[in-house]
Amino acid sequence: MLFSTKTSGTMSASEGEDEPCSSHSFYDMSLIGRSEMATVEICRVCGKNAAGKHYSVPACHGCKSFFRRAILHKTVYPECKYDKLCFSRASRAVRPRKCRNCRLQKCYAVGMVAMVAIHRKQDSPPHSARSSDSELPDLRMPSPIATRENYVSGIIDKLHNLDIQTDKFRKSAYNPLFIPSLEGVLASSGKLDLADKYGAMSGWPITQESFNEQQVMINQIKTDSFQSHSLALTTSGANFGINTKEWLSFDMLTAIEYAKTFPFFQQLPSNDKILLTKATTFMNLALTSSYASFLSKMAVLQMPDGICISGPAGQYGSSFLYVVFGVS
Structure with a gap:
């Protein structure tokens, strides 16, 4: 990624x-x-x-x-x-x-x-503790x-294992409907291990009808949250029974969490982390979605829940860009 x-x-x-x-x-x-x-x-x-x-x-x-x-x-x-x-x-x-x-x-x-x-x-145990020939260490020159x-x-x-864990995170049941600001995401602890805690999302692939119904539910939840000023209560992984994701938001989060695993990234000053993330995250989430769709032999972008994306990201995708990245 x-x-x-x-x-x-x-x-x-x-x-x-x-x-x-x-x-x-x-x-x-x-x-x-x-x-x-x-x-x-x-x-x-x-x-x-x-x-x-x-x-x-x-x-x-x-x-x-x-x-x-x-x-x-x-x-x-x-x-x-x-x-x-x-x-x-x-x-x-x-x-x-x-x-x-x-x-x-x-x-x-x-x-x-x-x-x-x-x-x-x-x-594995030390070399001296190995008892069978099948467990002997490699003989290196x-x-x-x-x-x-x-x-x-x-x-x-390590990169291969990281890719596997990132793909598990993308397909996991961890599904926050609100994402903190970019500074908040960068300052928080890594979230890729939540894939093991929440497990895989159930019920995929979903139907287009189910997707449309859940989008209405998501919009209603967000509207109620904005009106009641309870954003802090909805940043957890609770999915409210929803098994689709707002992929623009979640893939950006995934890309940032991936970057946070690299030691060199953690050694950067805070301002440099923000600049680097703004300059690369959107491009990399686009490449991630394209690559996954290519592996599925799809000519359009297909998300892990089975829904194909062919139009604009939508109202809340645009608002996420503004809130997290400060761009519209």
């Missing part, structure tokens, strides 16, 4: 194909001593230099990370368009790019063990290659 590129489930311009794996993309291999080079095994998946034994077979860090993400996130890749010959000898010369489906199947074929990837978590690629792989995994 905000400030980042999608890290999983995305299709590149070449339909989900991977660049050739490389365990030395950031460093000059000449920096490694001859004796160390002599001990480098070959990655059983892609044929590049391995960086140790990963998930029971010699593998480079690229293939190791690819296999771990595929297993942990249960990713389903599209079928191969090239008769499942991506890793054939003939294909190596004419098609250096490999589809992800074939790459995952090759990981299984060479003996990578899925259970090792599933059991290897941050809260003491070289700068492993350090650099482990660092990059860790960032990718």
Whole structure:
């Protein structure tokens, strides 16, 4: 979502194909001593230099990370368009790019063990406490290659998990009808974990008739709240039995909550946070909605509740822009 590129489930311009794996993309291999080079095994998946034994077979860090993400996130890749010959000898010369489906199947074929990837978590016991061979730690080479690629792989995994949590938040039953000012949202604690507290919204997809009825209810609630000056009482996650959202408002909130998870954003002065948020949030919520609709193979914007948006945002969407961002 905000400030980042999608890290999983995305299709590149070449339909989900991977660049050739490389365990030395950031460093000059000449920096490694001859004796160390002599001990480098070959990655059983892609044929590049391995960086140790990963998930029971010699593998480079690229293939190791690819296999771990595929297993942990249960990713389903599209079928191969090239008769499942991506890793054939003939294909190596004419098609250096490999589809992800074939790459995952090759990981299984060479003996990578899925259970090792599933059991290897941050809260796993110390190495000395491991009792079975399936739980042995990866054998890493003491070289700068492993350090650099482990660092990059860790960032990718964190961004992927953040995207999953943000998508859960967008589809959750947390549904405030009033959003505080921008300063209030930025100063408040993070809300993405509310997705786990409230759970998924029920009753989706909704019908157009139900959507119209709920919009009337939302307008009435807001009118009553403005007249009774009880805005403070309606900023909670209570949804009043409503299972649709005002998506312009909620997606802006989601984009801001996403940004708040980044350490560099929290280190900015308050005024810089406000300026950066105003300059980027609307663009990023538009990209989020477009991306989600693209994954659903829709030619128009489709919200998680099943309603397609094709017209103006509406009265209260415009008022939200004014109240939160100070623009109309």
